[in-house]
Amino acid sequence: MFYKAIDSHCHLQAAAYAADLDIVLARMKNAGIAAIAVGTNYLSSRAAVELAERRADVWASVAVHPGHVWQPHHDQMELSSPPTEEMFDEEKFAPLLASPKVVAIGETGLDHYRLPEEESIRQIIKERQRKNFIIQIRAAKARNLPLILHVREAHAEALEILRDEKYFNGVMHCFTGTVSEAREALEHGFYISFTGAVTYPPKKGRAENPLWDVIRIIPQDRLLIETDAPYLTPVPYRGERNEPANVLITAEKIAEIRGEGYENILEISLNNAVRLFNLAARRKA
Numbered sequence: 582m583f584y585k586a587i588d589s590h591c592h593l594q595a596a597a598y599a600a601d602l603d604i605v606l607a608r609m610k611n612a613g614i615a616a617i618a619v620g621t622n623y624l625s626s627r628a629a630v631e632l633a634e635r636r637a638d639v640w641a642s643v644a645v646h647p648g649h650v651w652q653p654h655h656d657q658m659e660l661s662s663p664p665t666e667e668m669f670d671e672e673k674f675a676p677l678l679a680s681p682k683v684v685a686i687g688e689t690g691l692d693h694y695r696l697p698e699e700e701s702i703r704q705i706i707k708e709r710q711r712k713n714f715i716i717q718i719r720a721a722k723a724r725n726l727p728l729i730l731h732v733r734e735a736h737a738e739a740l741e742i743l744r745d746e747k748y749f750n751g752v753m754h755c756f757t758g759t760v761s762e763a764r765e766a767l768e769h770g771f772y773i774s775f776t777g778a779v780t781y782p783p784k785k786g787r788a789e790n791p792l793w794d795v796i797r798i799i800p801q802d803r804l805l806i807e808t809d810a811p812y813l814t815p816v817p818y819r820g821e822r823n824e825p826a827n828v829l830i831t832a833e834k835i836a837e838i839r840g841e842g843y844e845n846i847l848e849i850s851l852n853n854a855v856r857l858f859n860l861a862a863r864r865k866a
Contacts, residue, residue, distance in 0.1 A: 584638070585613030586832060586847045587854040588825040589774055590688070590729060590754050590807035593618045593639065594628035597658040597811035597822055605824050610638060612826040617858065619688050619729060619754075621646040622653075622667050625660060626677055633682035640858065642685035642729050643677045644717055645669040647692040647710040658811050658822075668709070669716045678724065684858040686721040687729020688754055689714055691742075694733045711742065718746045727751040727857050730771070736762045740769065752857060755809050756795065763795045767803055772857055774805035777815030777827060780834045796838045805857070806831050806850045 588609075593616060598605055609616060615638040620626025626643035633641035645667050648654070655663040669689070677683060691710050696703045721728050728751030732739045736758055743749060752772040756763065763773055775796060783790045808814075808831070810823035815830040832850065836843040855861055 584615040584851060586615075586806065586828055587851050587860075588614055588616040588808050588810070588828040589752065589805045589850075589854045589858075590619050590776075591616050591810040591823075591825050592621070592625070592629075592659065592812075593810070593825070594620075594625055594632050595659050595811055596661040598824075599661065605826075606636070609825040612829060614825045614828060615639065616825045617642055617684065617729075617854075619685075620644050621659060621688060622649045622664055623670075623673060624664075626674065630677050630680050630683060634680060639682075640684045640860065640863065641677075641680070641682050642687045643674055643683055644687045644689040644729070645713055646688055646731060647690055647713065650709040650713050651706045668713050669720070671716065671720050674720070678720070678726075681863060683726075684860065684863060685727045685729050685751070686717050686724075687727075687751070688731040689717040689728060690731040690733075691735035691739045692731060692733040693735040693738075711738075714739070714742060715746065718743065718748050721750070722746065722748045725750075729754050731755070733757070736765075740765060743769065752805055754807065755813070757792065758795070759791070760794050760798060763798065767800070772803045772805050772853060773799050774807045775831060775835060776807055776809045776813040777819070777823065777831050778813050779831060779838070780815040781819070782816075793838045796835055801849045802853060804835075804846075804850055805853055806835065806846070 617640045618629035620629045620643040629641040633639045653664045749770040755776050756773045814823035832846045836846040
């Protein structure tokens with residue numbers, strides 16, 4: 582792989598880049614970055630595949646995000662038109678999954694953050710998320726594709742489902758959990774990926790950002806870096822729209838936290854992404 586780094590999770594196909602995608606891609610290329618454009622529903626997944634099929638330095642992942650299974654909020658940075666609630670339909674997604682540029686199913690998982698207060702509605706949403714997740718695990722397992730996992734305030738539940746389905750191939754994207762949760766994910770064989778959130782200062786009353794302790798315990802062969810662009814922009818650009826070129830800032834901070842060389846973090850994270858997503862075999866796709 583003749584790249585400096587791989588942004589293992591971004592949303593280049595998102596509405597946030599509609600006006601200047603070519604400029605963003607040029608900055609990415611000039612920085613020596615390749616990227617995986619990650620879908621969150623059918624339309625964004627299709628857009629990710631279409632972009633990947635036009636670019637040698639972009640691959641795609643397709644899925645229905647847990648936030649899209651029930652009355653989804655319209656994030657104008659994500660989609661130009663309001664989304665409708667959706668479940669993963671394997672038949673509908675089959676033409677996308679057939680693309681040689683699709684390297685994963687994701688982002689999929691469970692998200693129990695900011696659920697409605699009414700308990701009966703909470704349970705309906707949780708059950709829909711669970712069903713949606715299981716369908717996608719089975720689709721990934723049938724194709725031997727890794728999962729890109731979105732797990733928020735549902736770590737134990739997500740791992741229970743993965744154990745039931747006996748599938749542990751993938752990455753915990755945008756990890757924000759505890760050291761013990763990271764260790765449990767690692768024990769199951771998952772990679773752990775970090776965003777620009779690692780550059781954020783500790784909250785009032787804390788000596789450190791709690792992610793820093795997690796970063797220190799990740800084995801070299803399980804570490805990935807990402808931007809989650811257009812979100813989670815690292816310091817010193819926090820508050821601005823994020824983009825793949827900024828993944829280098831995250832790598833630099835991780836190197837500082839771990840007491841390792843910056844170039845080493847770039848190399849190991851790139852090699853890990855190539856291995857997890859089987860990119861070497863897909864380079865000519």
